[in-house]
Amino acid sequence: MIQQLVNENDEILGSRGEIFNLKLPPVSPKDFEEELVENMLHYNGVGLSANQIGKPYKVFTMLHEGEPLTMFNPRIIQVSDNQVLETEGCLSYPGLFIKVKRPSTVVVSYYDKDRNNFQGYFSELSARIIQHEMDHMLGNVFYETASKLHISQGKKKRKINLRKMKKDNHVLIRKQ
Numbered sequence: 001m002i003q004q005l006v007n008e009n010d011e012i013l014g015s016r017g018e019i020f021n022l023k024l025p026p027v028s029p030k031d032f033e034e035e036l037v038e039n040m041l042h043y044n045g046v047g048l049s050a051n052q053i054g055k056p057y058k059v060f061t062m063l064h065e066g067e068p069l070t071m072f073n074p075r076i077i078q079v080s081d082n083q084v085l086e087t088e089g090c091l092s093y094p095g096l097f098i099k100v101k102r103p104s105t106v107v108v109s110y111y112d113k114d115r116n117n118f119q120g121y122f123s124e125l126s127a128r129i130i131q132h133e134m135d136h137m138l139g140n141v142f143y144e145t146a147s148k149l150h151i152s153q154g155k156k157k158r159k160i161n162l163r164k165m166k167k168d169n170h171v172l173i174r175k176q
Helices: 029-042 124-137 148-167
Strands: 047-049 059-064 067-079 083-090 093-103 105-111 117-123
Touching (some): 029 059, 083 124, 105 124, 117 124
8 A cells, every 4th residue: 555655854754663563563564564665666765664654663675686675673783894975865855865974784683574583784775775774763864974065965956856856747745
C-alpha cells in the first residue's frame, strides 16, 4: 500500500525509532517489508526508513546490488576511517542535495523478516545508504554533519530543483 511520505517538518523524523519486536511484531514483518519496498520503488528511492512513511520503527529498506534488502533493528558495529564526500538527497527533503562526508565502509548487524540475524560488510553506495537510513532511525537530519558551506549551497539550489521537479512532474511532498 502506497503511503504519503512524511513532510520534512514532521516530528517523527526527529524522533528515535522504536525497536521492532520480532517475537511479538506490531505488524506482520513480511507485510511491513513489502510495504517499505513498494513505497521505496514508488518514490524512486534507493532507501526508505519506516519513519518516512509515518511508522516509528527501526526498520529500513534499500537497494543493494540492484535488489531490495530490508534490515530490522540494524546496528552499525564498525566504520572505516576512510571518509568520502558525496552529494546526498532524501525523499523527505525533495530538491535538497547536500555534500555529506561519511565513512566509505560499514559493518552492520541486523535481522531479516524471519528473525534471522546477519552481519554484513557494506561499501560505497550501500554503506552511504545504510548510514543515511540509520540517521533517520536515530532522529537525525541527513545533512547534520555537513559543512555550513555545503548546507548553504544545497539550500540555495533547492528552489531551482523544486521548480524543475514540478515541471518534470516528479512526485512532491505536500506541505502540511
